Amino acid sequence: MRIVNHPILSFERGREVEFTFDGKKMKGYEGEPIAAALHDNGVRVLSYSKHLHRPRGFYCAIGNCSSCLMTVNGEPNVRVCTEKLREGMVVETQKGRGDIK
Amino acid sequence: MKKTEIAVIGGGPAGLMAALAAAEMGARVTIMDRNSRLGGQLVKQTHMFFGSEKEYASVRGIDIGKVLSAEVLKNPRIETMLDSTVIGYYPDDGVLGVEVEEKTFVKIKPEKVIVATGASEKFLPFENNDLPGIYGAGAVQTLMNEHGVVPGENVLMVGAGNIGLIVSYQLMQAGVNVKAIIDAAPSIGGYWVHASKVARLGVPIMTSYTVKAAYPNELTGALERAVIWQVDDKWQPIPGTEKVLKVDVICISVGLSPLAEILWQAGCRMKYVPQLGGHVALRDENMETTVPGVYVAGDVAGVEEASSAMIEGRLAGLNAAKSLGYDNGKYDEKRREAMEQLQNLRSGPVGEKIRQGLAQLAL
Numbered sequence: 001m002r003i004v005n006h007p008i009l010s011f012e013r014g015r016e017v018e019f020t021f022d023g024k025k026m027k028g029y030e031g032e033p034i035a036a037a038l039h040d041n042g043v044r045v046l047s048y049s050k051h052l053h054r055p056r057g058f059y060c061a062i063g064n065c066s067s068c069l070m071t072v073n074g075e076p077n078v079r080v081c082t083e084k085l086r087e088g089m090v091v092e093t094q095k096g097r098g099d100i101k
Numbered sequence: 102m103k104k105t106e107i108a109v110i111g112g113g114p115a116g117l118m119a120a121l122a123a124a125e126m127g128a129r130v131t132i133m134d135r136n137s138r139l140g141g142q143l144v145k146q147t148h149m150f151f152g153s154e155k156e157y158a159s160v161r162g163i164d165i166g167k168v169l170s171a172e173v174l175k176n177p178r179i180e181t182m183l184d185s186t187v188i189g190y191y192p193d194d195g196v197l198g199v200e201v202e203e204k205t206f207v208k209i210k211p212e213k214v215i216v217a218t219g220a221s222e223k224f225l226p227f228e229n230n231d232l233p234g235i236y237g238a239g240a241v242q243t244l245m246n247e248h249g250v251v252p253g254e255n256v257l258m259v260g261a262g263n264i265g266l267i268v269s270y271q272l273m274q275a276g277v278n279v280k281a282i283i284d285a286a287p288s289i290g291g292y293w294v295h296a297s298k299v300a301r302l303g304v305p306i307m308t309s310y311t312v313k314a315a316y317p318n319e320l321t322g323a324l325e326r327a328v329i330w331q332v333d334d335k336w337q338p339i340p341g342t343e344k345v346l347k348v349d350v351i352c353i354s355v356g357l358s359p360l361a362e363i364l365w366q367a368g369c370r371m372k373y374v375p376q377l378g379g380h381v382a383l384r385d386e387n388m389e390t391t392v393p394g395v396y397v398a399g400d401v402a403g404v405e406e407a408s409s410a411m412i413e414g415r416l417a418g419l420n421a422a423k424s425l426g427y428d429n430g431k432y433d434e435k436r437r438e439a440m441e442q443l444q445n446l447r448s449g450p451v452g453e454k455i456r457q458g459l460a461q462l463a464l
Contacts, residue, residue: 001246001252010159011248033248044322044323046233057232059235059236060237061240065221065222084137
């Protein structure tokens with residue numbers, strides 16, 4: 001959910017863009033982290049762990065911890081907490097370590 | 102290969118002040134940050150700072166970040182490299198490896214290096230602590246205050262230090278329900294002014310409580326509820342004291358640990374100091390480590406807070422510039438002033454832990 005009224009902050013958002021998450025169309029703002037847009041769309045599970053296939057979300061939100069790795073435009077292991085959203089991005093849940101094509 | 106006089110790694114409060122102080126003395130500075138903007142974690146600090154006027158008391162962190170960033174960007178002696186992650190330091194020839202925009206690898210040879218890389222959030226062991234919905238408190242602050250998205254509806258805050266208390270208040274400002282703040286310690290670690298703010302809004306602060314387990318929603322796999330329980334005076338959990346909280350977010354606010362990889366790589370002598378958050382570099386009073394020409398400032402030099410980070414930054418910047426022969430005539434005065442300010446900030450009972458930690462680091 002987006003914060004609309006805030007007592008201190010106002011948010012400068014980029015233009016609205018469309019992207020897909022596991023084939024589903026979603027909307028977000030250009031330039032914000034992919035994880036923020038996904039979170040606003042109710043997506044909490046970003047990947048599944050290598051060995052026990054446990055669901056993973058983000059943890060640090062500033063690119064430190066590698067908990068949020070997803071496949072973006074076919075490229076695996078993208079830190080979506082810092083990677084900026086662009087028009088038409090194809091974002092996919094990552095299962096395991098990902099393959100380089 | 103690119104050359105510079107002073108490389109500052111990290112554009113947060115410490116790095117910004119270091120760059121400004123060194124440039125003021127007359128040195129040429131290159132400041133690098135992995136983000137697309139300067140300011141570090143100041144960009145999410147909506148609360149007003151304490152300290153003296155010189156450290157921007159009564160100004161919101163977010164505004165301090167804007168002022169300092171603007172000064173750095175307009176200073177002709179400072180070059181700013183954004184989207185630039187320093188990924189290696191080669192001590193044999195003193196070269197930094199920098200990845201720019203995740204595309205190009207740039208080598209930089211500085212005469213002096215100021216490491217101001219900050220810290221990362223610590224974690225807490227409990228059953229299912231890896232569920233989506235369990236976030237660092239700083240992460241939630243980033244999501245809310247920088248990107249304008251709330252983390253969920255109902256939050257359990259783990260940790261009643263300053264970050265836990267401040268982020269709880271900020272969650273409520275963003276319209277999120279904070280069900281409880283818990284801390285395993287028998288007393289509240291943060292300042293009373295922050296604790297009373299959230300207590301007045303009706304949030305229970307439960308000391309001597311920790312997380313037992315977290316459980317997911319069967320359909321989504323994300324967090325749905327948390328079980329907390331009491332601990333005794335030896336930190337052992339007491340069976341039978343469990344309470345269940347229906348929350349979709351758990352914020353972990355159990356401290357930070359210095360991001361010291363570059364210092365290890367440089368070969369600085371390191372020491373584990375729990376009071377400062379983990380492994381930190383030994384250094385002299387000029388903030389220079391055991392590797393000549395490598396300075397530290399801010400949380401990487403020992404987790405403290407932004408006001409002291411700024412002054413440490415200034416001190417490191419002044420000294421790095423002076424060691425290159427730069428002095429605009431004010432070095433002695435500025436250095437003495439900075440050292441006095443640090444002493445003031447760390448005085449009294451609030452600074453005791455920091456003083457204990459720093460006493461173990463002096464060269």
